Amino acid sequence: MKRVLFFILLMAALIFAGCAEKKEEVVAVVNGEEITGEQFRSYYNMLKNSYELEAGKIDEHKDKNLLKNIEDKAYDDLVLQVLIRQQAEKEGIKIDDRELEADLQAFKEHMGEKGYKDFLKRTGMTEKELLRQLKIEKMYKELKERVTSDVKVSDEEVKKYYEENEDLFKEPGGIRIYHILVDSEEEARSIIARLNKGEDFSRLAQKYSKCPSREKGGDLGIVNESTNFVTPFKEAALKLKPGEITQEPVKTEFGYHVIKAGEKVAGGIKKLEEVKEELRYQLEEEARNKVFSNYIENLQRNADIIDKRK
Template identity: 40%
Template sequence: MKKRYFLVALLLLGLLVAGCKPGSQAQSKVIAEVNGDKITQTEFDQHLKLLKFTYEKQVLGTGKLDAVKDKETISKLAEQSYKEMVLQKLLWQEAEKQKINIKDSEVDEALKDQDIKTFLADSGMEENYFRQEMKTQILYWKIRDKVTAKISASEAEAQKYYQDNIGQYTEPGGMQVAHILVATEKEALDILAQLKAGSDFAELAKQYSTCPSKERGGDLGPINENSNYVTEFKEAALKLQPGEITREPVKSEAGYHLIKAGDKVESKVHPFEEVKNSVVADLENQKKDKAYGDYLNSLNKKAEVKDLRK
């Protein structure tokens, strides 16, 4: 239900294609060399399919990239794919130096609850490349763990970070809101009839809603004008008075919502001692991200890369 945003730094989320060759590529054109290791057109195309699929899901929702209308976007994704391919080769070279192996069983564990067939059908990726992609994702985090193993944050550093980023530890004020999300207007109208007949909103949310908030009876917490929700939902929610339910289903890109307003709440700053462990973890992660980013940049700078695309 929240707005979808395309995260440009897909690499930092682990969305990397693999460095090993998952299948025969004897007939595939070589488009680059990284310290002597070849990047083939097939590898590049498979990773570009992943980037396109991710963009379509996060930005377009149910839409598809159009080769003519979205030519500039596709070109940027292609350049991103190339850069990520170079870096993934470097990661696998580091894995060889550090004798890091990723077992098939680790991939199986990561994918045990995923609908892989549907993903492959929707994205157009081949299974062997996708499984190798997952190996690279696991490798990415294993190397990060090794590179950043000695990085920590002191309490004094955490206190400064807390003061500099107080907004992260502040609960926003606004209207307490719950909702029930369903796919069709008919479903929403049927549930609305039950609400008007006296049924409990939270129980109906647990029974019918498709939003993860169903586990909390549809509770989304407080929202305000600055909350990151789609316009149709936010405007309808903020018009309600405490205890009021929308009289009609509210349509958005996510489906149809029935919205209930709760009490108005004031913003609340959590004291440092209350969130100290979270602050330390946040700061450590920030420091580790920077250290690992510097490490990856150093690999790039030292690498001998031949761009053979032209």
């Protein structure tokens, strides 16, 4: 009986040892570096979840072409991420873990504890995966900066583009609008009270607004009847006279707004000097994107990439 039991235990040990030695599934090899099936499935699920958040649930039977597209994008993205990291390391680009942690903490504070947890749940990401994506993003930006640092656009090129595309610089009349976006009516009322006591709108926007426009003191630019803003916001904004602030919070699907009207602006074509630096930045960014796109294509063309998907 003991010999039989010993034999069974020995066979079980050999079987489990064989399982332990079994190599993990590999979906691609990039310059000798493997992308595992686990990495692929995790990233694929994240993309799929993100798509469903925007467009609704995917029907596994009817949307097979869509699922194939998501699968191909997951594969292409992961291969590109490996190439970016490999090249960044060759260029001596290093991302400090403390910097990543600081970015993650800032993201958590912006989202709030509940919002952050909901974000991870909705996307199917773990915090480890999020940190990895943040690191790749930073490497991408650093590498792009190095590759495109010499790209410049001259005054002559800016002027030429302006003269050939004058219609793009037509500005309709309207009124400059600023806003502060917050989550609750109570917070909005508190801000209105502080503004009525003379506090600076721009400073309060920078401190409290949830809208990216907070970086510009809440400035949303020129608003008129054709501006593509949600109706309650646009109607409230266009009722204001220059210098006025809404005395009641304006509720929209985004939250509660405190709105301020700036100066009225007549329609016309902006002068070159008004748009020169912004236009230079736009043209340089387009040129950088083209240079870096060619750089990435060259990396992909010269890389040893083996697709091991079945």
